[in-house]
Amino acid sequence: MDDLIIARRLRVPVDAAGDGTPGWGEVAARQLDAALLSVGFTCSAALIDRLSGLPGEQVVDLGVRVLAAVRRLVGDHVEHNAYFIDFPRNVPDTLEFWAGLLRGAMLDPVAAAGLQPGPLNLLDLPRYGGYQHSYADLVAAHTELISQAGDRVTVLELGGSLRDEARELYFSLAGSEVPLAAEDLSALRALAAFCDDQPERVPVRENRAVINEVRLAAGQPLLVDTVTDVLRLAHACSGGDVTLATPTRLRSFRRAERRVLLAALDTVPPAKHGDVLRHREQWKRLGERLHPHEYPQFPQAAQVFEVARGVRKATSFDSRVEAALAAGRTEEAVSLLENTPGALLRRVDQLLRTGGPAVLEAAEKSAARASGRVLLSLREHLQNRRTTADRVFTNRYGRAWTTPDVRSPLGEEVLGRMLAILDAEITRRLPDLGELIVDPAVLDVALPLSGKAVAPGLGMLPRGSLSPVDGELLRFFVHWRQAEQRTDYDLSALMLDPTYDNPTHISWTAYANGFATYSGDLTDAADGASEFIDIRLSDATQPIIIPQVNIYAGERFDEAAEAFFGYMTRDAAQEGRPFEPRTVRMKSDLRGYGRIALPLVFLRGDEGVWQVKWLHLYLSGHPSFNQVEGNRLTASLLVRSIVERDYLRVGYLTDLLRVKATPAGRTTYIGLQAPADLPEGTRIYTPATLHELIPA
Incomplete structure (x- = not known):
């Protein structure tokens, strides 16, 4: 847990408070700071002060963990050898290198005897592909790095107790408005099991599945409002993919677990059972594990598996919308989508190209009810409609593909109106952060509208x-x-x-x-x-x-x-x-x-x-x-x-925040790394917490 806090927040949790008496703790703190500088980190003044008042043995124990964590973070926990010992000097020409290897193999009787007649695989030549010297030899061949003012120095701040720091990180990840990376989902699972308090609102479905897994094990109420929430939870409990992108071999569930899962499924109204069709085969496998026929007290849960088996008919919402659009009935599609504002805004480009003024009116009403992430994603999409560049698509695994943009253009008046609607609604939702201090270097950072492809x-x-x-x-x-x-x-x-x-x-x-x-x-x-x-x-x-x-x-x-x-x-x-x-x-x-x-x-x-x-x-x-x-x-x-591509950047959001801000006696800093001279009590946003700026 210490490693997690240090790596994600660059804060060192310190549970105990020393008596403030200088002693061996101060010496150990200075030694830790010197060791950290060798890998590009340093302790803040507040961290040095707190450590100096602790017993020396405690500082040494904490220092070992901190140093190990930051060395892993920067990649210094392994020995980085190089094939050519003098790199970047004395690297031979490519042909000269291969000729030398071939000459050496021919002059070596043992190596020459191992060469087979016919085409020669150069990668099989002796002495190729493996280190020819030890790491100690490489270190001895290079002079020490000359320290320069431009070297990276990352400040480690003083944190609160481990429980407090873990709770803050847990609520930050759980309450994220954007999907998390796989590593962050693993961190969320560990934090959910470690922390006593549990968040009531978890907007992202994958995050909800991870937290529901911990809630199920602890006998706490589940966060469920769709049938797919239950399927994600079953995958999480089986160690599978909560995004449902890849099939999971479901484990057997205890009777108490089956009862809880079926009870949660029974609370979902039949109007939402159409979602079962998107993952029909996985629902069939889950039915084999939950035995819904043994629980007659949950009739609506049984209906879910009847839909999966085709015994009961259910029409998905998406299929109804697609049928209306395919038949050219745009007004009918808009009428359906008005009940799901996020879905309407995701299709608004298509609707604007085929519909009339009613689409703009529906979009304006939906903007007031859709999530902040949908609004920002649509803003980014629409601001790229003025370009002629190829369209680029990226999935959750970082796979991407491009295609020429053959869509008919949106009228400038319509496009301008939609952008104004989005800007006004996003501004309305942003909090008043008081006096705003912004590091210019952060203005070109793209807003984190999804974290799935970004490994921490x-x-x-x-x-x-x-x-x-x-x-x-x-x-x-x-x-x-x-x-x-x-x-x-x-x-x-x-x-x-x-x-x-x-x-x-x-x-x-x-x-x-x-x-x-x-x-x-x-x-x-x-x-x-x-x-x-x-x-x-x-x-x-x-x-x-x-x-x-x-x-x-x-x-x-x-x-x-x-x-x-x-x-x-x-x-x-x-x-x-x-x-x-x-x-x-x-x-x-x-x-x-x-x-x-x-x-x-x-x-x-x-x-x-x-x-x-x-x-x-x-x-x-x-x-x-x-x-x-x-x-x-x-x-x-x-x-x-x-x-x-014109990505939506932090600069866009800070411009709106300045419009919204009123002098309130508080200060907010947004930057790549917080400086040391900020006023006490300043709220700080860095790349690790930029997702917290995405409005709900």
């Missing part, structure tokens, strides 16, 4: 966010450790011109060009493996750089024992080892079913300033042998669609 980590921002890149050298890194079978990941970089054409690349097939260098290919990660790409930004001849991680062979990202990607920036004179935790700007786990990861793209602007735009994309790829040369067309199309 250090410096993570939502898809579509822009942030500046400081430093002369940019270095990507990937680390992985296989679980059961030999696994070969390949770090690569695709480089494009301003028209997203004329591609070049850096990978295991092209070690270097005029401004980029590859650290060498590793093909086995039984004990962990790391690869790097070093880029001198001032010398870069192409303004678009797309790092990617390809699975060449072996386990998927979510099957490996560990897999993460990140990037560092440093000045040219800093030297140091290939991996230096103080220079890490971003690090996050790799996951998902895709075989190619596209975490972000680096873009050079007209004035030569580099920025990073966050992608969080995964390409399907091939079962094996994925290479950057084989996916450059798909990658360039997807990246271009993301780059050219």
Whole structure:
């Protein structure tokens, strides 16, 4: 739980209060701060002060846990070796390297005897794909990193008691208006079991299923108002997918559990039984586990399974709407959708193209009742209707595809009216945050309208966010450790011109060009493996750089024992080892079913300033042998669609907040990291809590 609080909130929970007497605790606190600085973290003044008043043994014990947590957060919990010991220096030319390996194999009698007649697989050459030196040898070959003012220093703040911090994080995640990442759902499950208090309102269905799982085990009332809530809960109890995207093998339920699930199902009115048709087969499997015929006191629950088996007819709401639209009866569809404002707004583009003024009137009424996330998502969608760029679609797994926009345009008057309706309703719902202090660096951060594709980590921002890149050298890194079978990941970089054409690349097939260098290919990660790409930004001849991680062979990202990607920036004179935790700007786990990861793209602007735009994309790829040369067309199309899309950013929301704000004697700060000189009692929003700004 300590690790969870530190990683998610950068706060250190401290339960005990010391007597304030300086002693060994003060010495231990200073030692902890020095150790943290070596990995790019530091204690706030308040944290140092609190730790100084505690017994030294307690500070040491806490310090060990804090240091371990931040080292995992930044990726410093493993040893990052490199294939070429002097990387980025003395990396040979690609052909020279392969010729050297082949020459060495031919001159070695044992190796030459093992070479078979016929085509030669270069990856089978001796000395290829494995470290030729120890990590200690690599450290000895590199000078120390020269400290610079631009090095990352992340402040760890003083937290309250572990119970208080856990409760605050729990209520923040449970009350989120946006879907959470898989890692956050796991955190939510742990927090729900740890915390005594339980939230009454959980707007996102997947979050509700996780909390209902804990409530079911504790004998507490369930949060259920649709039949699908019960199906999600059954999947959660079986260790399955609460999004219902993949089938789950349901476990057997105890009699008491069956009674609770059927009782909850019985409270759902028959008008909502049409939702069963969306997951008919899974409902059949659940009926086999719950035995509804044994509980005649729950007749409406029994009807749900009759619908699944086809014994009882039920028409889903969506099918009625689709039938009306297919027949050209737009007014009938609007009349149906007015009862579900969120569904109406999700279809409002289609309705505006086929309907008349009545659609605008219905949309205005629905805007007052729909969720804030739907309003913001529609605002982002409509502001992109003025562009001619390809449409881009992204699913919950980070898979994306594009298609030309063949829809008829919306009239400027209609579009302007809809945008005004949305802006007015969003402004009405926003809270009065008093005096607003906004870090300019946060204005280009995209609003977190969904967190499913964003794995938590250090410096993570939502898809579509822009942030500046400081430093002369940019270095990507990937680390992985296989679980059961030999696994070969390949770090690569695709480089494009301003028209997203004329591609070049850096990978295991092209070690270097005029401004980029590859650290060498590793093909086995039984004990962990790391690869790097070093880029001198001032010398870069192409303004678009797309790092990617390809699975060449072996386990998927979510099957490996560990897999993460990140990037560092440093000045040219800093030297140091290939991996230096103080220079890490971003690090996050790799996951998902895709075989190619596209975490972000680096873009050079007209004035030569580099920025990073966050992608969080995964390409399907091939079962094996994925290479950057084989996916450059798909990658360039997807990246271009993301780059050219106008995402709804924090700057939009802060403009509305300033309109709503009135002097109230309180202060609110919105930024990437809170400064130390904020007034006492300031409410702080950072990327970890930006989802709390999404109105209900």
